[in-house]
Amino acid sequence: MDRRQRKTREAIFSAFTRLIEKRPYHQITVQDIIDEADIGRATFYAHFETKEYLLKDLCDELFGHIVNTALGLPHGHEHYAGCRADESVFLHLLRHLQENDRNILALLSSQNNEIFLAYFKTDLKKLIRTQFADTGALKNSDLPTDYLVNHVSSSFVETVVWWLSHGMKEEPAVLAGYFETVMKTVI
Amino acid sequence: MDRRQRKTREAIFSAFTRLIEKRPYHQITVQDIIDEADIGRATFYAHFETKEYLLKDLCDELFGHIVNTALGLPHGHEHYAGCRADESVFLHLLRHLQENDRNILALLSSQNNEIFLAYFKTDLKKLIRTQFADTGALKNSDLPTDYLVNHVSSSFVETVVWWLSHGMKEEPAVLAGYFETVMKTVI
DNA sequence: CTGTTATCGTACAATCTGTTCGGTAATATA
């Protein structure tokens, strides 16, 4: 990839992130992004068809990375340093979030979180399915697997949101404890 | 309230509902609503400051009504006819949803559901708080009440969405059973 | 019957969108 392309793409991501921390997603125009990134109009459209595709690409990068480390798969980067073999996937994810790669927490806790959370949940479902459902780690096998996978993923996302909205007062281990308590019937 | 005002307001709600069943919320313009409702431009803005306030008012009407019947409070209407005294609040809500007042299910299952679900969840939280948290019906009192209320509300909303996305194949009683199973640790 | 007011129709400036174009400069490659 051309160095100019990389720089422009990064400038757009960066500008978009900066803006999304300030105001809701749907109040941000392509014009705003262009101004903030200080690039030409045509250049933006050469990179992203619409604002929505920009959002999608950013989320793919952010959540794809986090979920892949949880899968133990490399993603162009080394494995997360503070990882311990014996901790649960959920604690692992929480620790990773706490590191706040690329200000991911600001995005999830901003007024817009619904939009980012939808992408987060999608990636999380894949993780839960391969990590739990496919390995037979779910209790209540009389309930539909789809329902259980969805329940676990949604609940974890909601746990993270609750954590953020209260200022992340709890340690990751404590929060993981909360989550595992309410999930006792399922996992 | 002036009869003309009532008619216009209803025409706007109706047009908006019809549109939202066809395409995503953020792809609907005020212009579209004006055309569909067949009213003057200034008339729309005399009723709603923005599209977002229209959404809010509609949701207040829809979910406020449903949640209030669950609370046993009258809301300008008589109590839900098929109500049985011994059934759980959740089963009651599901039955009420199945009746599909004002095409509420179309809204919740449309591509945009996130927007409506946020309002649904807000109203549901109030219900859960007064119905369970304040009456001491929640187990795990060592976990923060906020966290538990949020968990129950979110999980119920997710259950409804899962139900809708699969064509509502299950009877309300069966679905309520699913929900109560995964909630066994909490309620 | 009379005063009030919701609506209409039209018009308006301001903004945003997505595309086009020729010119410039950075880049990859040989």
Next chain:
DNA sequence: TATATTACCGAACAGATTGTACGATAACAG
């Protein structure tokens, strides 16, 4: 280093949307 490629710029464009303003009309309440 020389050359061909390509990403970027900046300006311009039509089309659509937004929110507001106005007088005229007709429905409404008392």
